[in-house]
Amino acid sequence: MQLDLEHLRQWIGREEVCEEEASAGLVTRFNAMLNRPGAVNAGDVAPQLVHFCIAPAAAQTSELGEDGHPARGGFLPPVPLPRRMWAGGALEFVSPIHVGAKASRRSTVRDVVVKEGRSGTLCFVTVDHCIESDGKLAINERQDIVYRDFDKTEPGQQPKKPATPAPEGQWSETIVPTTPLLFRYSALTYNGHRIHYDLPYTRDVEGYPGLVVHGPMQATFLIHFAERLKGRAPARFEFRSLSPLFDNEPLTINAREDENGLVLWTARVGGPIAMEARASW
DSSP, X not given: XXXXXXXXXXXXXXXXEEEEEOOHHHHHHHHHXXXXXXXXXXXXXXXXXXXXXXXXXXXOGGGBOTTSSBOSSSSSOOOOOSXXXXXXEEEEEOSOOBTTSEEEEEEEEEEEEEEEETTEEEEEEEEEEEEEETTEEEEEEEEEXXXXXXXXXXXXXXXXXXXXXXXXOSEEEEEOOOHHHHHHHHHXXXXXXXXXXXXXXXXXXXXXXXXXXXXXXXXXXXXXXXXXXXXXXXXXXXXXXOSOOBTTSXXXXXXXXXXXXXXXXXXXXXXXXXXXXXXXX
């Protein structure tokens, strides 16, 4: 598909500001989703990546597209490709978000780039987020969003080569991505994307074999795994999605140590790396 890149790049520099309290109730629900025990009290340091759940976009229901996302052309550019996914990101943690404090997020569209890949046209939108709490900078974040077409297999086309299975980590844990878990994360982030809860749509329209495990939730699994392994939260974290995971089989979270911190990844059992990440202190 030919995209009007000049038109889409007019969104560069567009800003959006949202704010919401990092309430004890929100953090309690976030912890319950992740099976993190313990009471939550005002003034506690909120867990990392809970800010993904703070002040999510709240479009009117009548303004949602067929896929459940807000219709295009508001803050984000109206890229006319049907699949929209969080491809990755990078975060620098400057100061903590405290439970009960108001958190604000200033978002800016930094760049719009079109590339041609093996699966067709890809459009990458880069968004910068500046999160403040208690009147101080808390997090600098880069978010990478990719738009692409549905996979199309032409008659006579050679099947893709089997992907290389992911290695086993120096440390590894297994997670069962149940439908209630996916629902809870969608609810916490106010994410209406139907690939995470509507199996007939996911299978029949987008062509996936099961409900898709959220990229940001995988990133959350990995950063909390890194914190458990090292005994303290990372100062920097970056991640990149490589292939999807589904709710119809368990996934593993893995880590190995190197001279710069931890290399982390998710995968299904016997499958390729789904998300790769790095945490450093």
